[in-house]
Amino acid sequence: MQIIRDIATLHRAVTALKQGRKSVALVPTMGALHAGHLSLVRMARRVADHVVVSIFVNPTQFGPNEDYAAYPRDEARDAALLVEEGVGLLWAPDVATMYPAGHGTHIEVAELGADYCGAARPGHFDGVATVVAKLFNQVRPDVAIFGEKDWQQLAIIRRMARDLDFALDILGAPIARDPDGLALSSRNAYLSKEQRGAAAAFPDALKTAAKAIAGGADVAASLAAAETAIVAGGFDSVDYVALADAASLERLTTFREPARLLAAARIGKTRLIDNYPVGG
Numbered sequence: 001m002q003i004i005r006d007i008a009t010l011h012r013a014v015t016a017l018k019q020g021r022k023s024v025a026l027v028p029t030m031g032a033l034h035a036g037h038l039s040l041v042r043m044a045r046r047v048a049d050h051v052v053v054s055i056f057v058n059p060t061q062f063g064p065n066e067d068y069a070a071y072p073r074d075e076a077r078d079a080a081l082l083v084e085e086g087v088g089l090l091w092a093p094d095v096a097t098m099y100p101a102g103h104g105t106h107i108e109v110a111e112l113g114a115d116y117c118g119a120a121r122p123g124h125f126d127g128v129a130t131v132v133a134k135l136f137n138q139v140r141p142d143v144a145i146f147g148e149k150d151w152q153q154l155a156i157i158r159r160m161a162r163d164l165d166f167a168l169d170i171l172g173a174p175i176a177r178d179p180d181g182l183a184l185s186s187r188n189a190y191l192s193k194e195q196r197g198a199a200a201a202f203p204d205a206l207k208t209a210a211k212a213i214a215g216g217a218d219v220a221a222s223l224a225a226a227e228t229a230i231v232a233g234g235f236d237s238v239d240y241v242a243l244a245d246a247a248s249l250e251r252l253t254t255f256r257e258p259a260r261l262l263a264a265a266r267i268g269k270t271r272l273i274d275n276y277p278v279g280g
């Protein structure tokens with residue numbers, strides 16, 4: 001596997017990969033790879049001739065009091081996992097390569113970024129959209145794969161690709177979960193043993209609410225019951241539990257399909273997100 005850190009070498013390598021009309025799939029990540037990331041890589045291998053994975057912990061999507069410095073980084077371990085998966089190219093620029101001195105242009109995400117994680121993390125989705133647009137321009141993939149765990153992020157990137165005429169396909173990959181239901185996330189590494197034991201209360205509460213709402217239960221009461229169950233299960237607070245239109249992300253007060261239950265909650269210093277489909 002080639003590990004590339006500068007843009008000129010990347011362009012040469014991607015041009016070589018694309019020879020003979022071969023297709024390229026990009027899997028953007030922030031590293032600290034787990035089985036969820038590897039499921040994205042496997043999807044990429046199924047849909048394209050070559051897979052490029054990027055690892056870049058993007059400072060512009062972290063707020064000033066968030067975990068940019070503490071975010072887990074272990075490139076050697078990540079690279080070994082990607083070699084096992086048959087990945088040919090790892091794009092791993094440093095911050096000065098991604099944002100050279102004088103970098104002064106960014107993408108602003110409008111309404112899709114206002115609610116949910118966007119409300120809790122001001123500027124977060126502007127940072128995500130900007131770096132993802134840069135990754136698309138750097139790698140020029142035919143297809144890019146993102147996880148459904150970050151449902152709002154996936155919706156925002158689909159909209160950005162459409163609004164800004166990026167000529168590529170965006171694919172969403174299903175959420176990979178631990179056996180107790182907790183969605184895999186690099187941030188799960190922050191959890192103490194006790195917190196990890198409690199964390200399954202989060203997906204459990206969401207699954208229960210999704211089932212109730214699909215079965216005709218009152219939406220507001222089901223969302224409130226989920227919040228109560230998450231805190232009773234050991235979480236310190238709930239950022240939001242909301243029923244949303246699965247595509248437009250508009251908040252729904254009554255159930256109609258396609259809908260998605262979206263949530264974020266905090267346990268100790270760790271903020272976890274998750275989501276479930278509601279109905280078919």
Ligand SMILES: Nc1ncnc2c1ncn2[C@@H]1O[C@H](COP(=O)(O)OP(=O)(O)OP(=O)(O)O)[C@@H](O)[C@H]1O
Nearest residue numbers: 029030031036146147149150175176184185186187
């Ligand atoms: N459990 C999962 N199932 C499917 N996709 C996932 C899962 N976890 C992460 N991804 C996807 O992997 C890609 C890279 O995500 P990222 O590197 O931020 O990992 P993460 O585990 O989501 O970390 P974080 O703890 O920052 O949320 C994103 O498209 C994300 O949606």
Ligand SMILES: CC(C)(CO)[C@@H](O)C(=O)[O-]
Nearest residue numbers: 028029030058128131150
């Ligand atoms: C898409 C992404 C790699 C952009 O930094 C990040 O937000 C992530 O890992 O989900």
Ligand code: BAL
Nearest residue numbers: 030061062124150153
């Ligand atoms: N997985 C989304 C990246 C972030 O939380 O910053």
